[in-house]
C-alpha cells in the first residue's frame with residue numbers, strides 16, 4: 001500500500017511543519033458561522049493542503065465532498081454537485097449536518113471544458129451556505145474574482161527539519177532500519193515536498209530492510225519525469241488527440257509546458273514539420289498572451305490545443321530512438337515570462353539571417369551569449385556594434401542587455417548604431433569592393449556575402465558561436481563617439497565579431 005495514503009494525517013494536529021497554516025485553518029473553521037467565507041489553501045504540491053482539509057473535516061465531524069476543478073465537467077455539473085452540496089445544509093440546524101466542499105486544483109480551471117468554469121465557481125463560492133475549501137498550487141493563477149471571494153491561507157514547503165522526523169517515524173512503523181544520513185538526503189532532494197520524500201522512502205525501502213546512505217544516491221527520483229514522458233509522447237509518436245489528453249496529466253502550466261516543448265521539439269523535428277510546429281507554438285503563445293492580458297484562463301485551452309495537438313499533428317513520421325530532452329533554457333523562460341517573445345524572435349531571426357544559422361541555434365546559443373556579453377550595456381562598443389549589425393531598436397537592445405528601453409544608455413546606443421550603419425552604407429556606396437561586409441549596411445544579402453567570404457579566422461569563442469563571417473576590426477575606429485562613461489570594460493576582441 002502507498003505509504004502516503006497509509007499515513008495520511010487523519011487529524012489536523014498530525015499535519016507537520018505548517019503550524020501557522022494549520023492554526024489559521026482551525027480558526028477559519030471555528031469562526032465560519034460568523035464570516036461564511038470559503039478558504040483557499042495554496043502552496044506547492046505535496047505539502048499537506050489536501051490532507052489538512054480532510055483532517056479538519058474529520059476533526060469537526062463534517063462530511064466531505066471532493067471535486068476536482070480541472071475535471072472536464074461542465075458548469076452545470078459543478079453547480080449541481082457542489083451547489084447542492086453547499087446549499088443543502090441550509091435547513092439543517094447545528095454543525096452535525098454540515099458538509100464541506102473540497103475543491104482541488106482551483107487554480108487550474110482552464111482544464112475545464114466549460115468556458116464558464118471560473119465564473120461559475122466564483123459565484124458558487126460566494127453563494128455557498130456550507131464551508132468550502134479550495135486547494136491551489138498557485139494563488140495567483142486563480143482569477144482575481146475567485147481570490148477575492150475567499151480567505152487565504154498559505155502553506156509553506158515543509159522544512160527538512162520537519163521532514164526527517166516524519167521519515168524516521170515511518171521507518172520505525174514499517175520496521176525498516178536506516179542511516180540518519182540517508183533520511184537527511186531524501187529530505188534534502190525533495191526540498192519541501194513531504195509527499196515526494198515519503199514516496200522516495202517507500203521506493204527505497206522496497207526489498208531492503210535497511211536504508212543506507214549509499215542507497216539514496218541511485219534512488220533519486222526525477223521530479224520532472226512526467227514532463228519527459230510527455231515530451232516523448234507529443235514529439236515522438238502521439239496523434240493529436242492523444243497528445244492533448246496526455247497533456248492533462250502533466251504537472252506544468254501551459255506557460256511552462258510551451259517552453260519544454262519549444263526547446264525540445266527541434267531535437268527531433270526538422271524542416272517542414274518543424275516550421276509547421278513552430279507556427280502552432282506561435283498560435284499557442286498568442287493565446288497565452290491573451291490569458292495574461294485578460295486573466296481569462298479559459299483561453300489556456302486553446303493554447304493547450306495548439307502546443308500539444310498542433311505539434312503532434314505537425315509530425316510527418318514517427319520519431320524513433322531516444323532523445324536527450326532537457327529542461328527549458330533560462331533564456332526561453334526569460335523570453336516568455338517577460339512577454340517578450342516577439343522581441344526575442346525578432347533578434348533571433350536577425351542573428352539567423354546575418355549569421356546563416358538556424359533560428360533555434362540563434363535563440364538557444366547565440367542570444368544568451370550576447371546577452372551575457374552586453375549585460376547592462378557594460379561593453380558599450382560591443383553593444384553598439386551588435387545593434388548595428390542586427391538592426392535592433394531600443395526595445396530589442398533593452399531586451400538583450402536588460403537595461404531599460406527608455407534609458408539614455410540604450411537610446412544613445414541605438415543612435416550610435418544607426419550612425420554606424422549609415423557610415424557603412426556610405427562606404428559601401430563608395431565602392432569598397434574588397435571590404436563590403438566589413439562596412440556592411442546589413443541588407444539581407446549582406447549576410448550571404450559575409451558567409452561566402454568567411455575567411456575562417458574567427459578570433460574569439462563568440463565568432464564560432466555566431467557562425468557568421470568575422471572580419472578584421474577594420475573600422476572599429478569609425479565607431480561613433482563613445483560618449484557614455486559607464487562602459488567598464490571594452491572588449492575589442494568581441495567587437496570584431498559584429499563588424
Ligand SMILES: Nc1ncnc2c1ncn2[C@@H]1O[C@H](COP(=O)(O)OP(=O)(O)OP(=O)(O)O)[C@@H](O)[C@H]1O
Pocket residue numbers: 003004005007008009014015016017018044045046047048049050051052135136137158194195196198
Ligand atoms: N504537512 C504534512 N504533514 C503530514 N503529512 C504530509 C504533509 N504534507 C504531505 N504529507 C503526506 O503527503 C501526502 C500528500 O499530501 P497532500 O495530498 O495533502 O498534499 P497537497 O499539498 O495537497 O498536495 P497536492 O497539491 O499535490 O494535492 C499525505 O497523504 C501525507 O502522507
